[in-house]
Amino acid sequence: MEYFNDHKKLFLTALGLFLFLTILVAILPALYNQKNNAPLPQAEALSGDALQGKAIYVANGCVACHTQQVRNVDMDKVWGERPSIAADYASLHRTDLWRNTATVMGTERTGPDLASIGTRQPSIDWHLVHMFNPRIVVKQSIMPAYPWMFEVKKVPAKGDVVVNVPKEYLQGQEGKVVATKEALQLVAYLQTLKQIKLPDGTPNLEFLYKREKKNESGAPQEQQLDGTALYAANCQSCHQENGEGLKGAFPPLKGSKVVLDENPELMVDIIMNGYSGRVQEGFPPMPAIGTNNNLTPEEIAAIMSHEKTSWGNNAKKVTSADIKKLMDLVKLKSKDTPATK
Structure with missing residues (x-):
């Protein structure tokens, strides 16, 4: 009982146990993963614009509604060619000394998964129209619009990227919709989101819980x-x-x-x-x-x-x-x- 009555011993023991478990459960597995996982051979580092686009993606809360992880279940086959693996995220590093990288893997799939959106939808035109107002291309979309990433100019300047927005979505404004640098950087990041092919000889990853297709009618x-x-x-x-x-x-x-x-x-x-x-x-x-x-x-x-x-x-x-x-x-x-x- 003397041990439990000594608050110094009690709290030092609790602190030691906490530090031991932190090292055992969090730090050592993280170091192991960092040592034993590397980006796939064909993976390319993000360009300057794409890197800025990733920061814009995080800053605008895209991680709250979109995941970047294809789970190994059959229903996720629409999002990528294979289930995601640790190597897909090996190139993610700390933002700086004080900030860790954002969890782009996501925790909620309110919108579609984006792990391979650069393959499924590589068109810059589609992405820009979608960002200006998602309802233009997907009538039922609940995604918020990002009009502040665009300008309406009566006469676009040379080099401006004009977005083909139907007149009914301009709310009476006259002119052409032009993408800002931030919009182009965000699209540049989205276009890099592609699943990298596994090295030759690597066993194919299987999607689990496949649904059996029944054809009781005998029709083709x-x-x-x-x-x-x-x-x-x-x-x-x-x-x-x-x-x-x-x-x-x-x-x-x-x-x-x-x-x-x-x-x-x-x-x-x-x-x-x-x-x-x-x-x-x-x-x-x-x-x-x-x-x-x-x-x-x-x-x-x-x-x-x-x-x-x-x-x-x-x-x-x-x-x-x-x-x-x-x-x-x-x-x-x-x-x-x-x-x-």
Whole structure:
């Protein structure tokens, strides 16, 4: 009892136990992880603008709603090609002596995961429109707008990056919307968020708890897939729910010659390899959605059939067998030389 009545011994013992547990549970594992994990070989250091963009990302609270971690569960396959690993975060360092790096991994996924947003959505045009007002590209979005990162100029200066914002979102202001340096830096950071491929020979990481696809009706699998939902997940943010796109930003699929073409080869080529044939018209290059999002022939067939028969389009639907043959035909084409009309 004398020990418990001596407050000095009692508090020194508690302090010693606290320090011991801190070293054992926090410091030693951290040093071990730092020693045994390094950035993947193909990982590149952030450029100056991207580094500033990361600071803007943190300062504006993006970490509160967006994660940067693809969990190893099947439902997370839409966010990346593989589950995230420790090496993905090995390049994160302290901001300075007094501040640790922000937890960009995030703790809540109110908005989409951004671990591979640079692959899923590489277009600077889309990101700038989305930041100015998310409802322009995603009607149901609850993300706040960031109009203070933009200026409205009657006559943009040489070198200004003009954002194609529909007039109804300018609230009566006249002129062109121009991105500020901060907006461009933030986009530069978002474009760097890409999952790096694992070194050759590294075992593939599996997604767990896969859902079994039942086909009790005996109908072809593409008929079981929801083309409308797949379109919404992969295409709608640019081409819009009504298929009309955004004037001056993203081309329409409604009435599109490519969509209505009875030969679906060009459409498959665009989906798998991307497309830059309308840059001269002011439309940004389309990313290789099919390749980036690992879409299967059945999923692509469902999306294409939805586009070919919606919004007044009356083209013939496609089958997964046809799409599989065309995917094999166009897969060797480089993304650097996309198809042109």
